[in-house]
C-alpha cells in the first residue's frame with residue numbers, strides 16, 4: 004500500500020475485514036511518520052520512504068511479485084509510472100485519482116491544459132493498449148472519481164423505471180454505446196457530482212490553517228488546476244474563458260481559472276440549493292466520455308455536461324477563501340479533521356438533470372456517527388472513499404485480467420453491493436429544482452430562460 | 465435610545481460612564497425583548513414597541529423635549545424620518561447608518577439605484593438646508609461609517625509627514641476643499657476601509673444559521689444592496705456592470721449585483737493580502753464626495769476611489785456563502801456572537817494607496833479580550849462602533865447647533881481623542897502591497913499593469 008494518509012488508514016481495517024490476506028503480506032510505503040501507530044495497531048509493516056521518479060523502481064520492485072496488488076493511496080507519485088511498473092511486474096493496481104509527480108498540479112512551466120485532469124487522464128488511458136489482457140489496473144476509483152460512476156448508472160435505471168421505460172436487462176458496463184443511448188433517450192443534459200459535506204469540528208479554523216476532511220494536499224492540488232467539465236452537446240456556446248484541449252477524446256473543456264475560484268449552482272436533497280466549487284475531477288471527463296454517443300462516422304450525437312459541484316466542509320470553504328485571498332500561496336499549516344469532528348455528514352451523490360422528471364439525485368448520506376460506528380479510522384468523507392476502494396480491490400481480484408479499467412467500465416451492481424453497508428442511507432430523490440429558481444429578483448441576471456440546463460445558468464458569475 | 469441590539473447594549477455602559485445624565489432621563493424604545501435584562505441591570509426604562517411609519521410621531525414625540533438627544537441604534541426605522549422629527553422638536557440626533565424603513569434594502573419594486581446607499585445618503589443630506597442652524601444631527605457615525613473618516617484624516621497627515629510635506633496646521637473639517645487638496649497632492653488614488661474580523665466562537669455555525677459579530681439584519685440588508693464605491697478620477701473605465709446614478713453628487717457608482725457576492729483584494733497589516741466583500745457603505749460615498757476637488761466651474765479635478773473591503777468573521781463568510789447559494793433567501797436562524805466568542809480581534813482601518821509610499825493602513829486592532837476588559841456587553845466589533853457613537857454624542861453635545869453633519873465634517877482629533885482608549889492598538893503601517901502582487905502565476909489574468917490602483921485590478925473576477 005502506497006501512502007497512508009486519511010484514505011490509507013481508513014481502508015486498512017476494511018481490507019483486513021473483507022479480504023483474506025496475511026498481515027505479513029501487506030507493506031505500507033509512505034513519505035511520513037503519519038499513521039505509524041495505526042499500522043502498528045494492525046501489525047502491518049511500515050516503510051517510511053518517499054517514492055520519487057528516481058527511486059520508484061528500485062524501491063517498489065522488490066516488494067511487487069506477480070499476482071500482488073499495488074494499492075496507491077498516496078499523493079505526489081505518478082499514477083502512470085506506477086501503472087507501467089505494475090503491468091511490467093504482472094501486479095494488480097488501483098488508485099483513486101490519476102496523480103502526477105509532486106508539483107504537477109501547480110507547475111507554472113506547464114500550460115493550464117497540460118496541468119488539467121483531462122491531460123492526465125489521456126496519459127493514463129493511453130496505457131490501455133499496452134495493458135490489454137494484462138493484470139487489472141483500475142484508474143481513479145474512490146468515491147469520486149469512482150463510486151459516483153456507479154451511482155450514475157443506478158440513477159439512469161431509476162429514471163427509466165420511473166418514466167415508464169424500465170430497462171429489464173441493463174447492458175454490461177463494457178457496452179458504452181448502449182449506456183450512452185440510455186442517457187440520451189432519457190434526455191439527461193447535465194450530470195453533477197453534487198456533494199455537501201457538513202462535518203464540523205470542536206475547534207474553529209485558525210488563520211493560516213487549511214482544514215479539510217480529507218487530503219489537504221489533494222484538495223489544494225486539484226483546486227488549483229483549471230476548472231474542468233465534460234461538455235454536453237446541448238450547450239449552445241462555449242464560455243468566454245472556456246477552451247478545448249485540441250487533443251484526445253475532446254469530451255471536456257477547461258476554464259482559464261482555478262476550480263477553487265469557480266462556483267456553480269447545484270442541489271442535494273438535504274441541503275437544497277447551494278453553491279459548490281467546480282473542482283476538476285477525473286469523473287467529469289470519464290463520465291462525459293463514457294456517455295458520448297456517436298454516429299457511424301464517429302460524429303458526436305450526444306454527450307451530457309458533467310462536473311463536480313463540491314461544497315467541502317465549512318472549514319474548507321473558509322480555507323479556500325483564505326487561499327484565494329493569498330493568490331493560491333498555501334497556508335503555513337494544514338489540518339485533516341478526524342477525531343475533532345463533532346457532527347455532520349457527507350451528502351455525496353449524482354444529480355441528473357434535464358430528463359422528464361426534472362432533476363434526480365442519487366447518492367449516499369453518511370453521518371460522522373455512522374462512519375465511526377462502522378469502521379475505525381474513518382470520518383464520513385473517507386468511508387465513502389475507502390468502501391469504494393475496498394470494492395474496487397475486490398472487483399479487481401474477481402476480474403484479474405482486464406488490463407486498464409476506468410470506473411465506468413466496472414459492474415455497477417457488484418460495486419454498489421460491496422459498498423452499500425458503508426454508505427449510510429442510500430437514496431434517490433426527484434426535484435423540480437433548476438438553476439433558474441429565484442434568480443433575478445433583486446438584480447437583473449443574464450440567464451438563458453429557454454433552457455435551464457445551460458452551463459451559463461449553472462455557473463455563478 | 466432607539467433600538468437595543470448589539471450596539472445599543474454596548475453603548476449604554478459607555479454613556480453612563482462618560483456622560484452626566486440621570487438614568488431616569490434615558491428611555492429605550494425597541495422592537496423586541498432582546499436586551500431587557502441589560503436595561504434592567506442599569507436601571508433604564510425599556511419600552512418594547514416597534515416604531516413604524518404610522519406610529520413614529522405619536523410614539524416618540526412625547527419622549528422628545530427640546531434639548532433632548534435621540535440616539536438611533538435600530539434597524540428598520542427611517543433615519544430621514546427621525547431626523548426630520550428631531551429638527552422639528554429641537555432634539556439632537558445621531559445614527560450609525562442611514563437606515564430606510566423595513567424592507568427598504570431589498571424591495572424588488574425599487575431599482576438597484578433607488579435601493580443604494582447613494583440614494584439614501586442623498587435623501588439624508590438633502591435635509592442640510594432645512595437643518596441649517598438647527599440642532600446637531602449626525603448622520604452615519606459608528607465605526608464605519610464614522611470613525612474611519614477620522615482615520616482617513618489622520619492617515620493623510622501621517623503620509624504628509626512621512627513624505628516630507630508635513631502639515632503644521634490641519635485645516636478645519638469644514639474646509640472640504642483644503643482636505644481634498646491634501647489627498648490630491650499626496651497622490652492618493654484609492655481608499656479602502658480594510659477590515660478583517662478574526663473573532664471565532666466555541667461552537668460551529670449550523671446549516672441554516674446566519675452568524676455575525678454585529679447585526680445580522682444590518683449586514684444582510686447592506687449585503688443585498690448593490691455593491692457601491694466612490695469612483696475616483698484615476699479610473700480609466702467604468703466596469704462593465706458599473707452604473708452612474710444620474711442624480712445627486714455623482715461621487716459614486718454602483719455595480720449591478722449585491723455587494724455580498726462581490727469580492728475585492730485588499731490588505732491589512734496582520735492579515736496581509738485577503739479578499740474582502742465590496743459591501744456598500746455610506747462612507748464609500750461620503751469620503752469620495754468629501755475628497756472631491758473641483759475647479760472654479762465645478763468640474764471635478766480629483767477624487768479617490770473609496771470602498772469597503774470587508775472580511776467579516778469567518779462564520780459570517782460562511783453565512784454569506786450559504787445565503788448566496790439560496791439566492792439571498794434569508795436563513796431561518798440568526799445568531800449574533802457575543803459570550804461564545806473565544807478569541808480573535810477586529811482589525812479595522814483605512815488603507816490609502818497610490819501615494820509616494822505605496823499603501824498605508826491606519827486603524828484599530830482590538831481583541832475580544834481587550835474589548836471585554838474595557839466595557840461590558842461588547843465584543844471587539846461593537847466596541848469600535850460604540851466608542852465612536854459615544855464620541856459622536858459628546859461632540860454633538862459640545863457642538864449643539866451644527867444642523868446636519870456627516871462624519872467627515874466633524875473634528876477628527878477630538879473624536880479620536882475620545883475613542884482611543886477603546887480601540888486597542890491604534891497603528892499606522894506602510895506596505896508595498898499592490899493588487900498585482902502574485903497575480904497571473906498559474907493562469908493569465910487580465911490586469912492593468914501600468915497602474916496597480918485601477919479598480920479592475922482590485923476586483924476579484
Ligand SMILES: NC(=O)c1ccc[n+]([C@@H]2O[C@H](COP(=O)([O-])OP(=O)(O)OC[C@H]3O[C@@H](n4cnc5c(N)ncnc54)[C@H](O)[C@@H]3O)[C@@H](O)[C@H]2O)c1
Nearest residue numbers: 006007008009010034035054077078145146147148218221
Ligand atoms: N477518488 C476519491 O474519492 C478520493 C477521495 C479522497 C482522496 N483521494 C485521493 O487519495 C489520495 C490520498 O488521499 P488522502 O486523503 O489519504 O491523502 P493524505 O494527504 O491524507 O495522505 C497522503 C499520503 O501520501 C503519502 N505520500 C506523499 N508523498 C509521497 C511519496 N512521494 N511517496 C509515498 N507516499 C507519499 C503521505 O505521506 C500520506 O501518507 C490522494 O491522491 C487523494 O486525491 C481520492
Ligand SMILES: NC(=O)c1ccc[n+]([C@@H]2O[C@H](COP(=O)([O-])OP(=O)(O)OC[C@H]3O[C@@H](n4cnc5c(N)ncnc54)[C@H](O)[C@@H]3O)[C@@H](O)[C@H]2O)c1
Nearest residue numbers: 467468469470471495496515538539606607608609679682
Ligand atoms: N456604522 C457602524 O459602524 C455600524 C456598526 C454596526 C452596526 N451599525 C448599525 O447600527 C444599527 C444597530 O446595529 P446592531 O448590531 O445593534 O443591530 P441589532 O440587530 O443587534 O439590533 C437592532 C435593534 O433594532 C431594534 N428594532 C428593529 N426594528 C425596530 C423598530 N421598528 N423600532 C424600534 N426598534 C427596532 C431591534 O429590536 C434591535 O434592538 C444597525 O442599523 C446597524 O447597521 C452601524
